[in-house]
Amino acid sequence: MSVDPRDLARSTDEALVDARLQDATAVPESSAADVATAKRSRRERAIEAALQIRGRRQWAPPKQAKPGAPLLEVRDLKTYFRLESGTVRAVDGVSFQLDYGEALGIVGESGCGKTTTALSLVQILPPNARIVGGEVNLMGIDLVKKTENQLRRYRWREISIVFQGAMNALNPVQRVVDQIAEPIEQRLGEPKATARAKARALLEVVGIPKQRGAAYPHELSGGMRQRAMIAMALACDPAIVIGDEPTTALDVMVQAQILELLERLRRDLGLSLILITHDLSVVAETCDRALVMYAGRVAEEGAIGEIFRRPRHPYTQKLLSSFPNIRADRRTLEVIPGSPPDLRAPPPGCRFAPRCTFAMAVCSEVVPPEITFGDVRVACHLYPPGSDGAQVTVPRPNAIGASVPLVEPPPDLPPMEVPA
Amino acid sequence: MSDGGLAKTADGTGSPHDVLYRLQGMKVHFAVRGGFLDTILRRSRGVIRAVDGIDLELRRGEVLALVGESGSGKTTTGRVIVKLTPQTDGRLTFDGKDVTDLWGTTALRGYRRRIQLIFQDPYETLNPKQSINDFVMEPLVVNDIGAPRDRQAATFAALEAAGLRPASDFAFRFPHELSGGQRQRVVIAGALVMDPEVIVADEPVSMLDVSIRTELLRLMLDLRAERGLTYLFITHDLSLAWVIADRIAVMYLGKIMEIGPAEQVIRSPHNPYTQALVSVSPTPEPPTPGERAKRTILVGETPDAAHVPPGCRFHPRCPYAFDRCRVEEPPLFDVGGGQSAACWLAEGGRSLPVLPHRIQEPVPSPAATAIGAELPA
Amino acid sequence: MGLAGTELGAGRWSGTGRRARDFAARLLGRSDGLVGVVILGFFTLLALSPSLFVGPLQTVLSATGTPLEPPTSTYPFGTDELGRDLLNLTVHGARISMLIGLMATLITIVIGSVVGIVAGFVGGAVDNALMRLSDFFLVLPTIVLALILAPIILDVIGPQAEFLGIRATLLVIVIVIGLTSWATTARIIRSQVLSLKERMFVDRARVIGSGPGRIMRRHILPNVVNLIVAQAVLTFATAVFTETTLAFIGLGDPAAPSWGQILNNAQSAGAPGLGAWWYIVPPAVSVVLVVLSFTLLGNALDDVLNPKTGQRR
DSSP states (O other): OOOOHHHHHHHHHHHHHHHHHSOGGGSOSSOHHHHHHHHSOHHHHHHHHHHHHHHHOSSOOOTTOOTTOOSEEEEEEEEEEEETTEEEEEEEEEEEEEOTTOEEEEEOOTTSSHHHHHHHHHTOOOTTEEEEEEEEEETTEEGGGOOHHHHTTTBTTTEEEEOTTGGGGSOTTSOHHHHHHHHHHHHHOOOHHHHHHHHHHHHHHTTOOHHHHTSOGGGSOHHHHHHHHHHHHHTTOOSEEEEESTTTTSOHHHHHHHHHHHHHHHHHHOOEEEEEESOHHHHHHHOSEEEEEETTEEEEEEEHHHHHHSOOSHHHHHHHHTSOOTTSSSOOEEOOOSOOOOTTSOOSSOTTGGGOTTOOGGGGTSOOOEEEETTEEEEOTTSOTTOOOOOOOOOOOOEESTTSOSSSOOTTOOOOOOOO | OOSTTTSSOTTSOSOTTOEEEEEEEEEEEEEOOOOHHHHHHTOOOOEEEEEEEEEEEEETTOEEEEEEOTTSSHHHHHHHHTTSSOOSEEEEEETTEEOSOOTTSTHHHHHHHHEEEEOSOHHHHSOTTSOHHHHHHHHHHHTTOSOHHHHHHHHHHHHHHTTOSSHHHHHTOOGGGSOHHHHHHHHHHHHHTTOOSEEEEESTTTTSOHHHHHHHHHHHHHHHHHHOOEEEEEESOHHHHHHHOSEEEEEETTEEEEEEEHHHHHHSOOSHHHHHHHHHOOOSSOOOHHHHHTOOBOSSOOOOTTSOOSSSTTGGGOTTOOHHHHHOOOOOEEEETTEEEOOGGGTTTOOOOOOOSBOOSOOOOHHHHHHTOOOOO | OOOOTTTTOSSSSHHHHHHHHHHHHHHHHSHHHHHHHHHHHHHHHHHHOHHHHHOSOOOTTTOOSOTTOOOOSSSTTOBOTTOOBHHHHHHHHHHHHHHHHHHHHHHHHHHHHHHHHHHHHHOHHHHHHHHHHHHHHHHSOHHHHHHHHHHHHHHHHOTTOEETTEEHHHHHHHHHHHHHHHHHHHHHHHHHHHHHTTSHHHHHHHHTTOOHHHHIIIIIHHHHHHHHHHHHHHHHHHHHHHHHHHHHTTOSOTTSOOHHHHHHHHHHTTHHHHTOHHHHHHHHHHHHHHHHHHHHHHHHHHHHHSOOOOOOO
């Protein structure tokens, strides 16, 4: 049976739209969209998204692009910082893949290397940082080997980034619409008038009406400025947009608006997204896949459903239970003792071992290899090569919260040592 | 110090009439600063109504979460309670005594001993030029508490109570030598050293890593159990309030929209704003499309406090707004179980209908258009 | 960032020595810092004890050379019109010029800091009043003000006044320089204080009950000290230069040969017309070197003490 992938996509969209317009109680929990999605494999979805994006794009992919290559493939990326006090191994062997139309969430706490990873993809690194190894293959082209001049072809036109605190990175003395027109003019060589018209169209797409676009940044609210930054990132119609903590400083309602906007853009423009955040909940909302980083390495990576419902790595499990869940019955939070290691002298073996309740002898000696089970990749000695990938649940002795009785402390509470 | 806080589980509240702190009709209005000409002509350029008349009770031993987005007035409320910002109107009562006008009196000292504040940013709260020891001891020095030789012991005790053990290792260091979590513990020690009864915590963990947050929260809850503290926990994170608060009060544009026991406010909100907030609070669980459809993503952003809409201040963005909402501001109606909501729909104890996914156009109102509420794409 | 307690050593002072060494390393690692310290060190050495290097100050009576001799091996800087050894005069001039600079700087810094901190912190009408006052002093040209104030101050302190070997006329210069330079310092410090007083630790000091006096002393002042130090060094440079100018135009003390005074004497003796370059060059070059070194050092200090680092975590 040959089904035109575009037809499939259209009917899926309609089902989704219908679901949203109806009253909530009338929507069955497993809608048509769910069924259609589950039946298609990742590969089929990727092909369909690729067709969408190729049909929509207004110019050809780069000449050096290899047909059939995945959109983005990062292999063993290593980025180190040179400080007076030593070399910080901020990203120490990170690999992942991004397909057309996918949204990948890179999650971790401060210092885990997620921002550095993002900046390494577009190679906008501070002067004391260098990519010391690995490959960043954009449609088969290794960007690490490119010179600064050669990178210009790719930066912003194939892959762009919305920075952390981007709202404050807007030029205060230039109108917003002009700032968005600028890359269109300079990177794509469009004449001024066309560039401005496109900029205005982009602003409408992100939800800023025309008259607000002509304003200066300080006249816009935080949410609007973030939308403007997204418009700027879309200016040259890139294939990939990286968002570095795009909603961190925003109110929860504005965050919901921005996330919804990103989802809509993904659908309408066939964008691929890489979302960098410390907030697991944001990743749960918007992404297809999640990559959990710890101390410069990948702890776990996989489809959202697997990561959130069957987390395998002890760090992932603990991280998940550190986020308050407003829809859960129990009102508790998990305590992870200790703090991330100093990346100038990381511990040998698994970097999470000092904080892990399941640490075995091998963990502090040998770096755990990354093993793939179906849709999930884990780097943990609990899942050695050849195991079946069944989830090993880490016991949870430390919980706090309103559901925990005050008088009796939870059992097996470790002594409170000097915390880091 | 009361024992009421010790012998109960966290799900209940203290005895309902054991009100430790009470705000009545509290308002904080700031004049918009005009230019030189305005000052000469004595022209007022407008008023920022940061807090616009709230009644609040803080019960002994409880954790009351004050939740709101930016511009809600929650931080200002906290500052009024610790007397960093004077109130423009209203009555404040602490432990039965009127404390509305304490400025410039010696009683202010006693007040400050009993009510302290934990700030949001551990990197900013510590003076970079001041040693940890000086920081924690300062309240004792400033208020002339205890003999000088006892102060050092009290300082060390506070540092250890905050989890920094041994205290001597940390006391003589400077802030830049400590991590974020450690700094916040120092801030907590600084608040504990005078042995207060009430701690106002303004976003105490929002600037810390997730894994550090839980430790600090545990510390705060343990301190409540040990010392019978009462917390006013100010946060923008409704999920966090859900986990640790006994009661939750939701603020919007200077008013309390809803208040009640945490379970009730979250599970059966009676104010549309609360309902919307709960529905969009992200969870560490991928939502199903059915759940996604129940999200109420409001249009636009909170208007600024100089242009408060008439009637119910939420009406321009409210999915249920009807005529009465546009002209008359609802008071807090009791909806049972200790919960109250400020909404005309709540009058008579009606519960809210189930919401559609998106609110379409915002209901136009003269004040709202001045802000330029954005349209959905 | 979680450093164990033992790494940095327990106790109050162990950190201080390391911080001082760090600071010295960073300062001397910069070319402007190094040059400034070297030149300044050299002149300070001369100023501290000039007699050690060239013997006591030569006067009219103890002059040994022939008038207006060009430089020879006996008199490396030549002689002036009275036969005095110019090397001797120039080295002694270092002491006088720098002492005057120091005293004037002290006045400037004290007044400027106090005004800046109080105006910035207290704000309101006090701030307005103090800033209008400082505007007044900023706007008036120094020389004019000096000419007007000199006789007034002389009247006040009396012509016999002496302090640390500096006589009345020079004391007048000291006070004049102090009065005319404080306004710049006050403004700079005030703007720093304005941003400091919004910071959270000031709020915290308030919430525990500190009064404004304590906050200004314990919280604001330590955080502007770095700025004050950098300002002081730059002010010193200006003070030396101003003193040179004022002495040159005749407001100085003829018996105390500061560099400006030497230049004044050179002018009166007709040295330029006579081609007696050795009379003019040493004091002029010395002024340039000292002012330059202070400026370089001031800039280096400003960068080292007031780093504008962005990252916190």
